[in-house]
Amino acid sequence: MRRKISLFLLWFFVWIGLSWPPALVDAIYAVAVSLFVSYMTLDLMFDTSAENKISRCGKGKAIARPFWFLWYVMVFVWECFKANIDVAYRVLHPALPIRPGTIKVKVDLKSDIGLAFLANSLTLTPGRTTVDIDKPSGYLYVHCLSIRDGETRLPVVTKYEKILKKIFE
Amino acid sequence: MNETIGTALIVIGLIFDFFGCLGLIRFPDVYNRLQASAKCITLGTCGILLGLFLFKGLTATGVKALLCMVFILLTAPVSAHALARSAYRSGVKPWEGTVVDEYSNDMENIR
Numbered sequence: 001m002r003r004k005i006s007l008f009l010l011w012f013f014v015w016i017g018l019s020w021p022p023a024l025v026d027a028i029y030a031v032a033v034s035l036f037v038s039y040m041t042l043d044l045m046f047d048t049s050a051e052n053k054i055s056r057c058g059k060g061k062a063i064a065r066p067f068w069f070l071w072y073v074m075v076f077v078w079e080c081f082k083a084n085i086d087v088a089y090r091v092l093h094p095a096l097p098i099r100p101g102t103i104k105v106k107v108d109l110k111s112d113i114g115l116a117f118l119a120n121s122l123t124l125t126p127g128r129t130t131v132d133i134d135k136p137s138g139y140l141y142v143h144c145l146s147i148r149d150g151e152t153r154l155p156v157v158t159k160y161e162k163i164l165k166k167i168f169e
Numbered sequence: 170m171n172e173t174i175g176t177a178l179i180v181i182g183l184i185f186d187f188f189g190c191l192g193l194i195r196f197p198d199v200y201n202r203l204q205a206s207a208k209c210i211t212l213g214t215c216g217i218l219l220g221l222f223l224f225k226g227l228t229a230t231g232v233k234a235l236l237c238m239v240f241i242l243l244t245a246p247v248s249a250h251a252l253a254r255s256a257y258r259s260g261v262k263p264w265e266g267t268v269v270d271e272y273s274n275d276m277e278n279i280r
Contacts, residue, residue: 017235017236018232020232020233021229080208080212081212084188084212087188087204087209088185091191091192092191098196098201099268100201100266100268101268102269102271102272103269119246120243123207123250127204129200130250130253131200131254141272141275143200
């Protein structure tokens, strides 16, 4: 039930945002549309199989989660900005200083949503694109723009993982 | 004040978009080009939209710009990932200057 309500509220506010400024007619439309859309997308948005459930936890931890998420967003924006400076430097340098390659990175995250967040934020940070996930054995395949010899563990992955673990596991 | 910051953000966004396009031309293979386009163009476009929001404030245009920003941030990495994966799977060879390539060997074992 809680899932249905939160999904309904999400679509409701998206619709209100799209039809800004809010008026009574729009609110009525919003209720109708978001009821329908949340009915259609319920099983897409939430994977109800047991292994992917976000673990239940004590009240203190549950309250801390949104704050960790905010912290994660801040860390992410900063990394994203650095990434862009880095890529811009490589693009503009006349000698094109890149050493590309695809490497395997071990991750400890288990939940689908945690892995998805990690992979997507990696794609937006310093010279990296996640190519594939090997979920059973816990490896990410990451394409890097510039790698040093013998690098198998990216420091930025550890940084993200620590925060994501607090949010999703 | 808002308009000054907005203009600055739009200019920065345009510069990053330009770098992204330049990378698309200069980099040697599919995977490196994806890097340039996925990152620079995401931040550049977000900068432009945020600048637009600062210009317009909480009006119809401004709120839609914010929604578009969230949407781009959610979808751009997913599409970059899907393109990179399908390029590998359909046999596009990485550039010859590539240092290591651990994915090509393991590709068959992952579903």
